[in-house]
Amino acid sequence: MITLHHVPQTRSFRILWFLHEAGLPHRVSYHSFAGKALRDPAFLALSPAGRVPAVEVGGEVLFESGAILEVLAEGHAPALGRAPGHAERGRYLEWLHYGETLAQHLAQLTFHHIALKPADRSPVVQKLEALRLRRALEGLDRALTGDFLLEGFSAADIMTGASAEIARRFVPFDGLDRVTDWHARLTARPGYQAALAVDGPAELYLQERYYD
Ligand SMILES: N[C@@H](CCC(=O)N[C@@H](CS)C(=O)NCC(=O)O)C(=O)O
Structure with a gap:
């Protein structure tokens, strides 16, 4: 177990x-x-x-x-996964860990929109981190040439897709057509929906959007 x-x-x-x-x-x-x-x-x-x-x-x-x-x-x-020796091993590890490239900006944005007291929040950090997050999403958009990050669905889609799901609360996905379609494809999966149903009560992101 x-x-x-x-x-x-x-x-x-x-x-x-x-x-x-x-x-x-x-x-x-x-x-x-x-x-x-x-x-x-x-x-x-x-x-x-x-x-x-x-x-x-x-x-x-x-x-x-x-x-x-x-x-x-x-x-x-x-x-x-993509085991050692698999032709997609390198790509798999890159996109698996790209989830953390997105998440570092999400952590800063979460601090400066939600966790810190309003007086301690920095509009500069909010703006800069949203921009850097957007740039990282643009890189993802350029790389997405098929339905998933690799030839088929993998844990790389889960790791990076879960971060993209939070990212949409902080930056508009306008112009990120491939990311938008991929995100919709991922969140429609029965496995995603089953996990969402038992995620537990929201206590962090209570708003759909943290940008104007
Ligand atoms: N690189 C770690 C980061 C883990 C992490 O920072 N988790 C956050 C939640 S997203 C956390 O537990 N934060 C609690 C804290 O900072 O005290 C991972 O991917 O597991």
């Missing part, structure tokens, strides 16, 4: 989505950013920085969403 430590609307959704796509039996341990539960020594023993996701699988504890997806795909759902 796989246990996923999860906070709704965060990077741990990537793993939740993967587990549903792969049809892997699992249990979700729900956490919240409210309170100090993620700073509890018991949780820090699972995830050294007190972050989600963390996963317990076969007596092992894994943290870092990209590493978790690589390990779970290799061990439990090979069709969603």
Whole structure:
């Protein structure tokens, strides 16, 4: 049995989505950013920085969403990964980890639109990070030449697609036609919808849009 430590609307959704796509039996341990539960020594023993996701699988504890997806795909759902030696291995790892290129900007935007008190928010950071996020999405748009990032659906679509789903709240997708179609294709998947249904109550992104 796989246990996923999860906070709704965060990077741990990537793993939740993967587990549903792969049809892997699992249990979700729900956490919240409210309170100090993620700073509890018991949780820090699972995830050294007190972050989600963390996963317990076969007596092992894994943290870092990209590493978790690589390990779970290799061990439990090979069709969603691209094993060493596969012709798409390099592209797979690049686009899998591109999710974090998007997520670094999402973290800053989340701080400066939501987490910080209004007096501590920086309009400069808001503007700059939205611009940098948009540029990273434009790169993704140029690379998307088919239905998915690789020849077929993979964990790279999950990792980067979950970040794109949050990104749409901070920047308009106007002109990003391939990203728009890919995002619609991903979010229509039964695996995505099943994960969304059990994501848990939203406590982070309460608005659809954080831009005018
Ligand atoms: N690179 C890590 C980042 C993990 C991360 O920062 N997770 C956020 C949620 S999206 C978190 O747990 N934040 C809690 C905190 O910063 O205290 C990964 O991909 O798993």
